Amino acid sequence: MKLLALNLSYLPSYTRLPSRRLSSFASCRAQMEVASAREVKLKAIEATPESFAPFGQVISSSPDGDEFGPHDAQLDLSRGIPRFYIMKLEDRKLTFSTITHHSSVTQCLGSIGGGDWYLGVSNASILEDETENGTPQGGKTVKKSACGHYYSPPKPDDVCVFRVSGPKFLKLNKGTWHAGPLFKTKAMDFYNLELSNTNVVDHTTHDFHKEDGVVFIIED
Numbered sequence: 001m002k003l004l005a006l007n008l009s010y011l012p013s014y015t016r017l018p019s020r021r022l023s024s025f026a027s028c029r030a031q032m033e034v035a036s037a038r039e040v041k042l043k044a045i046e047a048t049p050e051s052f053a054p055f056g057q058v059i060s061s062s063p064d065g066d067e068f069g070p071h072d073a074q075l076d077l078s079r080g081i082p083r084f085y086i087m088k089l090e091d092r093k094l095t096f097s098t099i100t101h102h103s104s105v106t107q108c109l110g111s112i113g114g115g116d117w118y119l120g121v122s123n124a125s126i127l128e129d130e131t132e133n134g135t136p137q138g139g140k141t142v143k144k145s146a147c148g149h150y151y152s153p154p155k156p157d158d159v160c161v162f163r164v165s166g167p168k169f170l171k172l173n174k175g176t177w178h179a180g181p182l183f184k185t186k187a188m189d190f191y192n193l194e195l196s197n198t199n200v201v202d203h204t205t206h207d208f209h210k211e212d213g214v215v216f217i218i219e220d
Helices: 020-038 208-212
Strands: 039-042 058-059 080-092 098-101 107-111 116-124 158-166 169-172 177-182 188-193 204-209 214-219
Touching: 098 208, 107 177, 116 214, 158 169, 169 204, 204 208, 208 214
Parallel strands: 039 214
Antiparallel strands: 058 169, 080 188, 098 177, 098 204, 107 169, 107 188, 116 158, 116 177
């Protein structure tokens, strides 16, 4: 049996979209999707040791010679090789619709130079001894991360935003949901302490736009 090869060269050019038109179409579609989501405006809270306590720690400078104590970052880097590096971020405006957590490590973030920046957060919701699609105490939904652990997705009403000002950094507890860093300038540099493979094997993300129809706007 012979297969016939079809010659499609006769088709008019408008049936073959150039790549730049496809890119433009994708961009317009993304804008339409964002526009269709409900905007939730959040007022930024100044990050202090007291206000940020449910999510981690705010670490400020201390005198040289001070001994280690509860005011220092309480770290857990026991599950891999620590990675301390400077990351350059650009165009991170004060809006977000996704949020991420790391289940195996604490994380430290701070701006180089002490410029103001913002972080959306929600309480850790990692679950132990659960099964996917189960209903734990409190009626929360259970999902299994691609990283292997179980968790309850964060709710839009549980999200808040912190502003970090001056020479200080945040230590995030294991499992704390976070979105950012975000900032008003064009670009900023941040130091980041996590594990060498955190973003490869320990990166669970919840999409509020897809799952809840919500986009967050930070007011400050």
